[in-house]
Amino acid sequence: QYDVLIVGAGHGGAQAAVALRQNKFEGTIAIVGDEPELPYERPPLSKEYFSGEKSFERIMIRPAAFWADRNVEMLLGKRVTAVDPAAHQVTLSDGSTLSYGKLIWATGGAPRRLSCSGNDLPGVHGVRTREDADRMLAEMERTTNVVVIGGGYIGLEAAAVLSKFGKKVTVLEALDRVLARVAGEALSRFYEAEHRAHGVDVQLGAKVDCIVGEGRVTGVRMDDGTVIPADMVIVGIGIVPAVEPLVAAGAAGANGVDVDEYCRTSLPDIYAIGDCAMHSNAFADGARIRLESVQNANDQATTAAKHILGAAEPYHAVPWFWSNQYDLRLQTMGLSIGYDETIVRGDPANRSFSVVYLKNGKVLALDCVNAVKDYVQGKALVVGGHSPDKAALADPETPLKSL
Numbered sequence: 075q076y077d078v079l080i081v082g083a084g085h086g087g088a089q090a091a092v093a094l095r096q097n098k099f100e101g102t103i104a105i106v107g108d109e110p111e112l113p114y115e116r117p118p119l120s121k122e123y124f125s126g127e128k129s130f131e132r133i134m135i136r137p138a139a140f141w142a143d144r145n146v147e148m149l150l151g152k153r154v155t156a157v158d159p160a161a162h163q164v165t166l167s168d169g170s171t172l173s174y175g176k177l178i179w180a181t182g183g184a185p186r187r188l189s190c191s192g193n194d195l196p197g198v199h200g201v202r203t204r205e206d207a208d209r210m211l212a213e214m215e216r217t218t219n220v221v222v223i224g225g226g227y228i229g230l231e232a233a234a235v236l237s238k239f240g241k242k243v244t245v246l247e248a249l250d251r252v253l254a255r256v257a258g259e260a261l262s263r264f265y266e267a268e269h270r271a272h273g274v275d276v277q278l279g280a281k282v283d284c285i286v287g288e289g290r291v292t293g294v295r296m297d298d299g300t301v302i303p304a305d306m307v308i309v310g311i312g313i314v315p316a317v318e319p320l321v322a323a324g325a326a327g328a329n330g331v332d333v334d335e336y337c338r339t340s341l342p343d344i345y346a347i348g349d350c351a352m353h354s355n356a357f358a359d360g361a362r363i364r365l366e367s368v369q370n371a372n373d374q375a376t377t378a379a380k381h382i383l384g385a386a387e388p389y390h391a392v393p394w395f396w397s398n399q400y401d402l403r404l405q406t407m408g409l410s411i412g413y414d415e416t417i418v419r420g421d422p423a424n425r426s427f428s429v430v431y432l433k434n435g436k437v438l439a440l441d442c443v444n445a446v447k448d449y450v451q452g453k454a455l456v457v458g459g460h461s462p463d464k465a466a467l468a469d470p471e472t473p474l475k476s477l
């Protein structure tokens with residue numbers, strides 16, 4: 075029996091344990107994780123770990139001694155397959171059971187797979203775990219042509235690293251611009267041009283028919299019949315939240331698990347946090363969304379921990395995110411969902427600029443490319459929902475903090 079049992083040894087799970095101990099929780103805590111490793115940072119898997127700039131040790135969330143010192147038991151290489159909310163018990167993949175007082179579900183999601191034929195050929199990869207990254211790295215030497223399916227952040231980051239490795243990279247995006255789901259047109263066109271300038275073949279409106287190869291991938295067939303040669307295919311088309319055991323136990327939710335402002339699910343004593351938690355977000359006008367970011371995983375972990383500790387504070391954290399591609403550091407603040415106007419500050423040609431997203435004149439969000447000052451100073455505009463003078467917003471010489 076554990077006072078708090080955490081399922082998922084990723085960003086959210088690790089931070090939940092950290093927050094409990096930081097706030098003087100003295101009960102027993104265990105984390106069940108299906109990966110073999112102690113919690114590590116996922117963002118570097120398509121960035122500094124993939125490129126070899128950071129070793130695995132450098133992306134661990136905490137060193138091993140940290141968890142031992144704080145009496146956080148790590149049950150790794152085990153998967154929770156069933157939850158019995160009435161009995162306050164979970165079943166693990168080895169058939170054993172564990173009892174809990176409170177359960178925190180922090181399982182993230184699995185990469186969405188293509189549904190076409192060839193989707194499971196060797197050489198076709200998703201990017202979610204260290205194992206995924208290591209498998210791709212092990213194939214690097216024999217790889218010349220890489221096709222990346224999906225022009226979202228993960229696909230583009232992987233493309234940037236691979237082009238640095240000297241691979242011939244093609245990015246296939248089904249929509250008419252990259253980053254279409256997360257950013258405005260100005261940012262999309264900027265990154266499209268950057269990738270092309272680095273020799274990446276970016277194809278928009280691309281319709282994949284299937285993956286071809288015998289025993290191993292050799293190419294991607296498009297709906298017009300052309301085959302793009304590929305020794306490696308990276309599929310970055312989003313995730314499927316890992317919530318089956320909870321939903322099977324009766325938790326409300328469809329795309330993820332529904333949670334309230336304290337990250338409580340509809341089941342007693344069960345919380346859900348991070349990528350798998352469908353919540354109402356104040357920075358999306360209260361819309362119910364899942365946010366796939368380190369910020370959200372960490373802040374929801376703290377929200378759940380505080381509720382367990384009897385010091386409940388509703389979730390109200392400003393969203394932020396980053397992406398590294400080539401020598402470009404993108405930092406985003408707020409959520410651009412529902413914007414009706416964008417203002418570009420600075421000249422993208424200088425490779426340092428920001429895009430401000432507005433709704434009815436109010437600042438919703440900022441995307442800052444190599445513009446850390448705007449990122450830092452823009453936070454107050456997003457949090458306060460301010461409506462600054464637009465000419466001043468558009469003028470990069472006017473500091474955002476003066477608005």
Ligand code: FAD
Pocket residue numbers: 081082083084085086087106107108109116117118119120152153154155180181182183201202203228316319347348349350365366367368369371394395396397398
């Ligand atoms: P995870 O960190 O995914 O942890 C969930 C863990 O639970 C996993 O280890 C999973 O295997 C395990 N698990 C699942 N089901 C079970 C089960 N039934 N039993 C036991 N264990 C289970 N975010 C940013 O903010 N900035 C970035 O630049 C950025 N880049 C990214 C790049 C990549 C390649 C990826 C994959 C993600 C990136 N993200 C980034 C997103 C960020 O990593 C996630 O939002 C974050 O990891 C979510 O934390 P989580 O705890 O919800 O899930």
